[in-house]
Amino acid sequence: MEPLGMVMVAFVALVVGLGAGALGWRLMLQRKTQKERRESELLLEEARKEAETLKKEAILQAKDNIFRLKADFEKETKETRRELQSLEKRLLQKEENLEKKSEALDKRESVIAKKEKQLQEKERDLEQRSKEVEDLIEAQRLKLESLSGISAQEAKELLIKSIEDEARHEAALTVKRLEAEAREQGDKKAKEIIALAIQRYAGDYVVEKTVSVVNLPSDEMKGRIIGREGRNIRALEATTGIDLIIDDTPEAVILSGFNPVRREVARLSLERLISDGRIHPARIEEIVEKVGQEIDTAIRDAGEQAAFDVGVHGIHAELIKLVGKLKYRTSYAQNVLQHSREVAFLCGVMAAELGLNEKQAKRAGLLHDIGKAVDHEVEGPHALIGADLAKKYGECPEIVNAIAAHHEDVPGESVLAILVQAADALSGARPGARKELLESYVRRLENLEKIAMSFKGVSKAYAIQAGRELRIIVENESVGDAETVLLSKDIAKRIESELTYPGQIKVTVIRETRAVEYAK
Numbered sequence: 001m002e003p004l005g006m007v008m009v010a011f012v013a014l015v016v017g018l019g020a021g022a023l024g025w026r027l028m029l030q031r032k033t034q035k036e037r038r039e040s041e042l043l044l045e046e047a048r049k050e051a052e053t054l055k056k057e058a059i060l061q062a063k064d065n066i067f068r069l070k071a072d073f074e075k076e077t078k079e080t081r082r083e084l085q086s087l088e089k090r091l092l093q094k095e096e097n098l099e100k101k102s103e104a105l106d107k108r109e110s111v112i113a114k115k116e117k118q119l120q121e122k123e124r125d126l127e128q129r130s131k132e133v134e135d136l137i138e139a140q141r142l143k144l145e146s147l148s149g150i151s152a153q154e155a156k157e158l159l160i161k162s163i164e165d166e167a168r169h170e171a172a173l174t175v176k177r178l179e180a181e182a183r184e185q186g187d188k189k190a191k192e193i194i195a196l197a198i199q200r201y202a203g204d205y206v207v208e209k210t211v212s213v214v215n216l217p218s219d220e221m222k223g224r225i226i227g228r229e230g231r232n233i234r235a236l237e238a239t240t241g242i243d244l245i246i247d248d249t250p251e252a253v254i255l256s257g258f259n260p261v262r263r264e265v266a267r268l269s270l271e272r273l274i275s276d277g278r279i280h281p282a283r284i285e286e287i288v289e290k291v292g293q294e295i296d297t298a299i300r301d302a303g304e305q306a307a308f309d310v311g312v313h314g315i316h317a318e319l320i321k322l323v324g325k326l327k328y329r330t331s332y333a334q335n336v337l338q339h340s341r342e343v344a345f346l347c348g349v350m351a352a353e354l355g356l357n358e359k360q361a362k363r364a365g366l367l368h369d370i371g372k373a374v375d376h377e378v379e380g381p382h383a384l385i386g387a388d389l390a391k392k393y394g395e396c397p398e399i400v401n402a403i404a405a406h407h408e409d410v411p412g413e414s415v416l417a418i419l420v421q422a423a424d425a426l427s428g429a430r431p432g433a434r435k436e437l438l439e440s441y442v443r444r445l446e447n448l449e450k451i452a453m454s455f456k457g458v459s460k461a462y463a464i465q466a467g468r469e470l471r472i473i474v475e476n477e478s479v480g481d482a483e484t485v486l487l488s489k490d491i492a493k494r495i496e497s498e499l500t501y502p503g504q505i506k507v508t509v510i511r512e513t514r515a516v517e518y519a520k
Helices: 002-148 152-200 220-226 228-240 260-276 281-310 317-328 336-354 358-367 382-392 397-405 415-429 438-453 481-498
Strands: 212-215 243-245 252-256 458-464 469-474 506-510
Touching (some): 152 481, 220 228, 220 260, 228 243, 228 281, 252 260, 260 281, 281 336, 281 358, 317 336, 317 382, 336 358, 336 415, 382 397, 397 415, 438 458, 438 469, 481 506
Parallel strands (some): 469 506
Antiparallel strands (some): 212 252, 243 252, 458 469
C-alpha cells in the first residue's frame, strides 16, 4: 500500500502544480492585457492630440490663404479701378478734343464757304477776261494772217522746222569740232600703236566645228557601236556625257555635246574603239577613262605651253588648266586658246609702245577669256566669270578688272583694261579671224544695208569688207556736210541696238558734189 500512496501523493501534487501554473498564466495574461490596453489608450490620446494639432494648422493655413487671396483680390481691384479711372479720364479728354475739333471744323467750313464764294466770283471774272483775251488774240491772228498771207499752223511749222534745222546744224558743227579736237592728239598715235601691234604679230587661225564627226571604215561599224539592244551606245553616252547621233549619214557618227572637252574625249575614245575592234561596255569604260587622263594631261600641257610662249610665269595651276581647256573651245569658229595667245601678244606690243608693264599686259591678255572654259557650267557673262576665277586664284586687282571689263560688263579702271578691249577687238574683228553660217552672214549684210536705207537722205548703202564696213552715199541736196556726222552716229547706234555681230562695224557716210559737162 505504500507505493500506491506515493503515487496518489504525486498525482495530487501534479494536479496542484498544474492548477497553480494555470492560475499564474492567467494572472500574467491579465497583466499583459491591462498593459496593452493602457498603451492603446495612450496611443489614442496621442493620435487625438496630433489630429487636433493638424486641424489647427490646417485652419491657420486656410486662413492665411484666404487672407492672401483677399489681399491679391483687393490689389487687382485697385489696379482695375485705377485703369478704369485712367480710361475715363482719357475718354473725357478725347471728348473735349473732339468738341474743340468740331468747333474748329465748323469755323473752317464757314471760312471755306466764304473763300469758295470769292473764288467763284473770281472764276467768273477770269472767264470773262479770258474770253476777251481770246477774242483779242483771234482778231490779232486774223490780222497777222491777212498781212502775212499764211495761216497760223503753217507759220508754226515753219518756225519749228527753222529752229530744228538750226539746232541740228549747230549740233553737227559742235560734234564735228569736238571730234576733230579729240582726234588731233589721240588718233594718230592710236593708229600707229595698233598698226605696229598688228604688223609685229601674225597668227594662224584654227577652225573647229561645233560638233565632232568620227569617220567609220564602213556602215557595218554603226551596228557594232550601237551594240546588242543598244548597250554599247548607252555605255558610251553614260561614260562620256555626249550624245551620239547615228543617222543615215554614210560612214560617219556625229558627237554632240555642250562641253568641248567631253566631246573630244568621246571622239578619241570612239576612234580608238573602232581601230581596236573590241567594243563592249567594259572596254568602253576602260578606254574612256584612259583617254580622259590623257586629255587632262594635254590640257595642262597646252596651258603651260601657252604661258611659256607668251612669256608669263607664276600663274596658278588651276588657271593654267583653265587656259589649256580653251584649246577645245571655239567662238564663232575661232579657237579661243589661239585667240587668247594673240590677244596677249597684241597687249604686250601696245603696252611696250605706251611704256606700260608689258608682262602684266600679256598676263591679262592670256587670261581675259578663261571664263569661257567654264561658262557652260557657271551662269553669267564669261568676262565676270573669268574675273571671279582670277580673283579666286590670286591675280592682282588690275588684271581682275581688265578681265571683267573687256566686254564692258563693268567700267574699266586702268589703261590695262582699255588695252585688253582693243586687243580682243583686233583679234576677233580682222577678216578671216572668225566664221559664221552663210545664211546668217548674208542676212546680217542685208540688215545693215536696210538700216542705212531707212534714214532720210540716203541714196545708196553698201556693206563691204565682209560686213566690217558700211559705206553710205547721201543725197547732196538733202544732207549737208555737218549733218553727215550726226547721220553716221545715228546709223551706228541703230546697228548696235538692233543687230548682233562679231567685232566692230565701221560706218562711212559719203557726200560729194559732181559737176558734169560735155565738150562738143
